[in-house]
Amino acid sequence: MGEIRLMKGNEALAEAMIRAGCDAYFGYPITPQSEVLEYLSIDATKRTGMVVLQAESEVAAINMIYGAAGCGRRVMTTSSSPGISLMQEGLSYIASAGLPCVVANVNRGGPGLGTIQPSQGDYFQSVKGGGHGDYHLFVLAPSSVQEMVDFVREGFDIAEKYRTPVMILSDGAVGQMMEKVELFDQMPRKTEFPDWATTGRKRGQDRTYITSLFIKPEKMEMINLNLQAKYQAMIENEVRYQSFHLDDCEYIFTGYGLGARICQKAMEMGREKGYKIGLIRPITLFPFPTTIFNEMASKVKGILDVELNAGQMVEDVRLSVEGKTKVDFYGRMGGMIPSPDEILNAFEEKFINGGAK
Amino acid sequence: MAKAIGDVVIDIERCKGCELCIEACPEETLGLTHVINSKGYHYAITINSTCTGCVNCALVCPEGIIKVYRKIEKKSA
Amino acid sequence: MSDMNFDRLDIRTDDCMVYEKPLDTLLDVPFHYCPGCAHSTVHKIFMEVCQEMEIQYDIVGVAPVGCSVFAYHYLNVDMQQAAHGRACAVATGIKRVMPDKLVFTYQGDGDLAAIGTAETVHAANRGENFLVIFINNGIYGMTSGQMAPTTLEGMVTTTSPHGRDIATQGYPLKISELLANLPGVAYVTRQTAYNAAGVRKTKKALQKAIEYQKKKLGFCLVEVVTNCPSNLKMTPLESNKFVEEQMLAFYPLGDIKVPGGK
Numbered sequence: 213m214g215e216i217r218l219m220k221g222n223e224a225l226a227e228a229m230i231r232a233g234c235d236a237y238f239g240y241p242i243t244p245q246s247e248v249l250e251y252l253s254i255d256a257t258k259r260t261g262m263v264v265l266q267a268e269s270e271v272a273a274i275n276m277i278y279g280a281a282g283c284g285r286r287v288m289t290t291s292s293s294p295g296i297s298l299m300q301e302g303l304s305y306i307a308s309a310g311l312p313c314v315v316a317n318v319n320r321g322g323p324g325l326g327t328i329q330p331s332q333g334d335y336f337q338s339v340k341g342g343g344h345g346d347y348h349l350f351v352l353a354p355s356s357v358q359e360m361v362d363f364v365r366e367g368f369d370i371a372e373k374y375r376t377p378v379m380i381l382s383d384g385a386v387g388q389m390m391e392k393v394e395l396f397d398q399m400p401r402k403t404e405f406p407d408w409a410t411t412g413r414k415r416g417q418d419r420t421y422i423t424s425l426f427i428k429p430e431k432m433e434m435i436n437l438n439l440q441a442k443y444q445a446m447i448e449n450e451v452r453y454q455s456f457h458l459d460d461c462e463y464i465f466t467g468y469g470l471g472a473r474i475c476q477k478a479m480e481m482g483r484e485k486g487y488k489i490g491l492i493r494p495i496t497l498f499p500f501p502t503t504i505f506n507e508m509a510s511k512v513k514g515i516l517d518v519e520l521n522a523g524q525m526v527e528d529v530r531l532s533v534e535g536k537t538k539v540d541f542y543g544r545m546g547g548m549i550p551s552p553d554e555i556l557n558a559f560e561e562k563f564i565n566g567g568a569k
Numbered sequence: 570m571a572k573a574i575g576d577v578v579i580d581i582e583r584c585k586g587c588e589l590c591i592e593a594c595p596e597e598t599l600g601l602t603h604v605i606n607s608k609g610y611h612y613a614i615t616i617n618s619t620c621t622g623c624v625n626c627a628l629v630c631p632e633g634i635i636k637v638y639r640k641i642e643k644k645s646a
Numbered sequence: 647m648s649d650m651n652f653d654r655l656d657i658r659t660d661d662c663m664v665y666e667k668p669l670d671t672l673l674d675v676p677f678h679y680c681p682g683c684a685h686s687t688v689h690k691i692f693m694e695v696c697q698e699m700e701i702q703y704d705i706v707g708v709a710p711v712g713c714s715v716f717a718y719h720y721l722n723v724d725m726q727q728a729a730h731g732r733a734c735a736v737a738t739g740i741k742r743v744m745p746d747k748l749v750f751t752y753q754g755d756g757d758l759a760a761i762g763t764a765e766t767v768h769a770a771n772r773g774e775n776f777l778v779i780f781i782n783n784g785i786y787g788m789t790s791g792q793m794a795p796t797t798l799e800g801m802v803t804t805t806s807p808h809g810r811d812i813a814t815q816g817y818p819l820k821i822s823e824l825l826a827n828l829p830g831v832a833y834v835t836r837q838t839a840y841n842a843a844g845v846r847k848t849k850k851a852l853q854k855a856i857e858y859q860k861k862k863l864g865f866c867l868v869e870v871v872t873n874c875p876s877n878l879k880m881t882p883l884e885s886n887k888f889v890e891e892q893m894l895a896f897y898p899l900g901d902i903k904v905p906g907g908k
Contacts, residue, residue, distance in 0.1 A: 236743050238739065265742060267735065267738075267768075268764055268765070271732070271765075272732070272735040273735075275728065275729065275735035275739065276738050276742070278736050279736035279738065279739025279743075280739035280742065280743040281739075283706070283739075283740055283743050283744055287739075309727075410740070412705065412747050413703050414703070415703060418722055419722050421727070422726045574657060575654075576653065576654035583676050585682070586681060587682030587883075589882055589883070589886070592886075593842050618652045620652075620654075624842075627666075627667075628665075628842045628845040629845055631679065631681075631683055631685075637663070637666075638657045638662040639657070639662060640656075640657040
């Protein structure tokens with residue numbers, strides 16, 4: 213049983229970074245996640261010697277990540293929607309160069325400057341690749357403070373296993389809420405670094421270099437084919453989701469992160485009213501849990517997708533379902549958070565009164 | 570009085586005929602050929618025996634393809 | 647030209663050799679740079695410094711977008727390619743996690759003083775302990791000839807075809823003087839490589855910069871004012887004359903800041 217604490221999501225994320233043996237954090241202030249940099253600035257360096265640096269911008273921060281990751285170090289940054297947009301170019305370079313790192317997006321209402329309230333409006337940007345070129349981030353969606361902790365360690369493992377950028381797609385609520393959390397023990401910082409890392413040329417060898425520039429299209433295509441093979445391996449081996457009552461359900465609610473938490477309450481309320489509702493909560497948004505949706509589609513009368521946006525993950529649900537059942541959507545935007553009642557009413561209206569055949 | 574005798578070896582296949590060595594040489598030892606190398610460049614060669622091995626040509630050569638030799642010869646009395 | 651042979655085979659012996667390019671630190675690959683381009687010269691000079699000071703195993707370089715983005719094909723030291731303008735941030739990341747290694751960036755004027763200005767200024771202001779080799783040729787080379795932040799007034803480029811117009815396109819930027827004001831900056835010098843004297847001084851400046859890096863004195867900037875024959879539509883010799891007469895008139899050579907005050 214690890215140490216138990218009552219912690220705010222952002223601070224739990226920062227604590228997990230320290231405990232996971234993170235070598236460097238480069239960040240920039242932006243609500244609603246500035247606590248991460250503040251927390252790390254207190255004593256992270258004293259505790260593990262890790263670098264904690266406030267950059268001049270998110271553009272600089274993600275490129276500092278690129279440099280440090282290129283030295284084989286365990287590195288992480290965090291930001292929120294507008295800042296994450298500034299990091300997209302860097303993430304594309306990091307994905308192409310095959311550099312491991314973890315990036316947390318504490319999603320806030322948008323577009324534009326938007327608001328500091330929670331939102332899931334960055335789903336497409338995170339899952340479909342927000343920068344230029346064919347690439348993906350491996351995306352984990354926490355829906356609790358505990359998962360904010362666990363996904364830091366798991367994110368580093370995935371990043372290093374696949375040499376890829378990993379995104380923790382959180383939101384303002386999960387970042388700001390306080391919950392009980394069990395912390396894992398302090399892990400040692402790395403002392404050995406992979407051969408591909410630029411840690412200084414080794415005697416008797418030529419230098420190592422890291423690049424994403426391949427002028428010859430034949431070579432650039434090969435780089436792309438390698439990337440796609442990596443993503444295929446993720447799809448085959450790393451899909452994760454949580455589910456409830458799939459054995460007896462006639463309808464399914466689905467959502468991720470905060471949306472899924474609210475769906476769970478709405479599901480319970482619905483079951484009390486006699487509706488046989490189940491829940492699928494994707495935990496990895498890329499790779500998306502296509503199979504479970506596809507299998508369940510032929511067993512249920514309908515799926516209600518709930519998100520804090522205009523409807524983004526619902527497209528991936530529809531792709532998975534392949535038209536085998538009705539898929540409908542309910543969401544709130546601009547930082548508004550839907551209540552369980554709203555969801556249940558929407559369900560009844562769209563599936564019960566509206567008359568799903 | 571000692572006299573410095575120099576000589577240069579130029580990798581003429583990598584010379585791009587930029588003429589910087591010719592400009593830098595204080596002794597007008599170097600010149601550009603009329604013939605061309607495999608890349609189609611006129612290339613630099615020694616055109617007289619005045620080289621003192623002062624290394625100027627090698628310093629300015631962007632391609633780093635000039636080796637310089639120097640020997641101090643004691644002038645006979 | 648005469649076909650007489652002036653080879654002095656008698657003195658072409660190892661003990662008589664007084665100059666050769668640095669064989670260990672300069673990979674034996676023909677440069678892609680245009681004939682007479684000083685990029686290759688500065689590559690050669692810096693690798694001589696690395697070989698002579700035996701730091702090739704303890705240094706990591708960053709080459710951002712520009713003609714010299716391919717530096718890692720020539721420099722036999724560990725290197726990372728960086729996005730345009732982000733070299734100083736990438737170098738900060740490297741230096742912070744490997745404080746015992748020497749770090750350098752090799753940037754053009756567009757990279758350092760246009761898109762990358764913020765990264766440059768803030769790395770300098772943090773006194774980041776790495777060396778910036780700044781090639782100032784007053785033009786964008788790789789993208790073939792656009793106006794750069796250091797393009798001189800009246801200078802014709804593909805994006806200032808009527809000559810740089812101060813009223814609408816602003817002044818040429820003396821970034822080195824600007825950075826010299828920052829307390830975190832230990833050493834700023836402006837050199838050139840278009841003639842033998844310039845090459846010798848550039849080499850000395852780079853050696854000094856490495857010494858200052860070893861003593862952790864802070865941010866070091868070695869600016870090298872150079873030519874760009876192809877994009878100035880000149881021969882190599884004409885482009886060097888342009889450097890000598892025009893560029894150096896606006897960008898005077900010499901130390902701008904040295905540790906312990908000038």
